[in-house]
Amino acid sequence: MKEEIVIAGFGGQGVLSMGKILAYAGLMDNLEVTWMPSYGPEQRGGTANVTVILSDAPISSPVLDSYDTAVVLNQQSLDKFEAKVKPGGTLIYDPSGIHRLPGRTDITVVSVDAMTAAIELQNSKTYNMILLGALLACRPVVGIDAVLRGLKKTLPERHHHLIPLNEQALRKGMGLVGDK
Amino acid sequence: MEEVKLMKGNEAIAHAAIRYGADGYFGYPITPQSEVLETLAELRPWETTGMVVLQAESEVAAINMVYGGAATGRAVMTSSSSPGVSLKQEGISYLAASELPALILNVMRGGPGLGTIQPSQADYFQATKGGGHGDYHLIVLAPASVQEMADFVALGFDLSFKYRTPAMILADGIVGQMMEKVILPEQRPRRTDEEVRAQCPWAACGRGNRDHKNVVTSLELDSAKMEVNNERFQATYRRIEENEVRYQEYFTDDADYLVVAFGSIARICLKAIEDARAKGLKIGLLRPITLWPFPTTRIAELSKQVKGMLTVELNAGQMVEDVRLAVEGAVPVRHFGRMGGMIPNPVEILDALASNFDELKL
Numbered sequence: 382m383k384e385e386i387v388i389a390g391f392g393g394q395g396v397l398s399m400g401k402i403l404a405y406a407g408l409m410d411n412l413e414v415t416w417m418p419s420y421g422p423e424q425r426g427g428t429a430n431v432t433v434i435l436s437d438a439p440i441s442s443p444v445l446d447s448y449d450t451a452v453v454l455n456q457q458s459l460d461k462f463e464a465k466v467k468p469g470g471t472l473i474y475d476p477s478g479i480h481r482l483p484g485r486t487d488i489t490v491v492s493v494d495a496m497t498a499a500i501e502l503q504n505s506k507t508y509n510m511i512l513l514g515a516l517l518a519c520r521p522v523v524g525i526d527a528v529l530r531g532l533k534k535t536l537p538e539r540h541h542h543l544i545p546l547n548e549q550a551l552r553k554g555m556g557l558v559g560d561k
Numbered sequence: 562m563e564e565v566k567l568m569k570g571n572e573a574i575a576h577a578a579i580r581y582g583a584d585g586y587f588g589y590p591i592t593p594q595s596e597v598l599e600t601l602a603e604l605r606p607w608e609t610t611g612m613v614v615l616q617a618e619s620e621v622a623a624i625n626m627v628y629g630g631a632a633t634g635r636a637v638m639t640s641s642s643s644p645g646v647s648l649k650q651e652g653i654s655y656l657a658a659s660e661l662p663a664l665i666l667n668v669m670r671g672g673p674g675l676g677t678i679q680p681s682q683a684d685y686f687q688a689t690k691g692g693g694h695g696d697y698h699l700i701v702l703a704p705a706s707v708q709e710m711a712d713f714v715a716l717g718f719d720l721s722f723k724y725r726t727p728a729m730i731l732a733d734g735i736v737g738q739m740m741e742k743v744i745l746p747e748q749r750p751r752r753t754d755e756e757v758r759a760q761c762p763w764a765a766c767g768r769g770n771r772d773h774k775n776v777v778t779s780l781e782l783d784s785a786k787m788e789v790n791n792e793r794f795q796a797t798y799r800r801i802e803e804n805e806v807r808y809q810e811y812f813t814d815d816a817d818y819l820v821v822a823f824g825s826i827a828r829i830c831l832k833a834i835e836d837a838r839a840k841g842l843k844i845g846l847l848r849p850i851t852l853w854p855f856p857t858t859r860i861a862e863l864s865k866q867v868k869g870m871l872t873v874e875l876n877a878g879q880m881v882e883d884v885r886l887a888v889e890g891a892v893p894v895r896h897f898g899r900m901g902g903m904i905p906n907p908v909e910i911l912d913a914l915a916s917n918f919d920e921l922k923l
Binding site: 416417442443445446 | 567592828832833
């Protein structure tokens with residue numbers, strides 16, 4: 382098993398943390414993991430992206446030119462990464478703010494309205510966990526239990542009361558894909 | 562069982578320094594390596610091992626604090642990124658000339674000048690050919706993974722004390738910022754004053770019951786004596802060249818062509834070579850782990866086997882010169898590089914191989 386994933390959007394949307402939570406879940410499942418962020422000023426306001434590779438064999442390059450799965454959260458990221466999804470791969474996008482829809486027919490394209498779902502949960506910070514849930518529904522590379530174990534291990538104890546909300550968001554995201 | 566952790570290369574450096582039993586870290590923040598100082602500040606080792614962590618007023622101050630700490634026989638280090646490491650060069654030359662052990666981390670970013678914060682390998686010349694003034698070398702280690710970032714702290718300190726010469730970990734923004742699995746070394750105690758006195762009889766740590774006082778200086782105005790000093794430095798460098806060359810090979814057994822690359826770029830090359838092998842192209846990879854001393858002998862041997870070599874570097878062509886010196890014209894040695902913080906992907910590397918060597922065109 383090897384899954385090469387890019388997550389891209391605006392800085393502040395939780396792109397890097399979503400990748401980090403996915404990487405920790407991979408660690409929980411004893412997979413090999415790399416997490417390679419874009420770093421610097423784009424973390425705050427510009428475009429940010431992160432490459433996460435999960436594999437059951439040692440990983441050579443942490444830098445890629447094509448991906449099995451792309452999660453894109455704004456128009457710039459869609460424009461940049463749509464062409465880089467491998468044939469047969471998966472493109473997940475949030476339709477809010479998208480004016481040019483993806484056009485590829487050789488990949489699975491999934492629209493996930495995570496913004497509306499986050500508003501329904503009355504917590505905009507659940508946005509990236511809803512998307513992670515959607516990602517895992519499309520590409521079950523790690524289980525929800527691994528994500529939750531990863532959160533428990535990495536979050537400071539004082540934040541552990543937020544884990545049920547995160548689980549709710551993950552399941553809501555999975556449900557959004559299940560509906561289709 | 563040892564615990565597997567997930568962390569950035571920069572964070573691994575900080576954890577490994579504490580666990581090595583380092584006595585001091587002196588630094589000044591700069592992207593892409595600020596997490597070293599941040600992680601040390603968060604871990605507060607002064608409350609546990611007693612390690613000093615100090616944010617200096619500048620890079621120049623930090624390297625001179627390293628000089629002071631090293632002169633007392635203590636295991637001390639600094640870290641910075643390219644523009645900051647340029648500022649440290651005077652102090653590094655003084656460390657080399659005073660035969661002091663120290664560990665310096667450079668997480669390279671694109672230059673010249675203030676340049677960019679994105680990854681680069683354009684400080685290869687500076688790291689391996691001296692960098693500061695005078696005839697000297699650093700032991701230069703090039704990590705390709707977060708695990709090696711952690712492991713090379715102990716290796717760098719150990720070699721540095723063994724040969725009484727500063728060592729550098731020459732990393733880049735990729736391996737500094739990337740998160741991977743890492744197994745950290747066991748916590749070692751810091752050396753006691755008695756151990757330091759016994760292991761570093763040259764250290765200026767108080768006269769005690771010695772019959773003489775130790776003086777640490779790089780100044781010697783008597784030219785005849787200064788030449789003797791230089792000869793001693795050079796003899797040390799020859800011993801290091803004989804004993805400390807480290808490298809890793811992939812697919813070289815049957816290789817017709819060889820890629821030479823260091824640090825994280827070697828891993829991108831490995832991915833390209835795996836793809837090429839799947840298409841039947843016999844390409845091998847040599848990754849120098851020590852950039853100085855350079856694996857000259859092994860590359861010379863391989864030049865009798867392969868038809869050509871390509872170096873892939875994040876610069877305009879620096880290590881390629883050392884490969885050409887090793888090969889002595891036996892086979893063509895070409896260079897492919899990206900600059901300014903751009904990173905080549907595996908496809909570009911395969912294209913570079915094909916455009917340099919007709920046989921590798923598909």
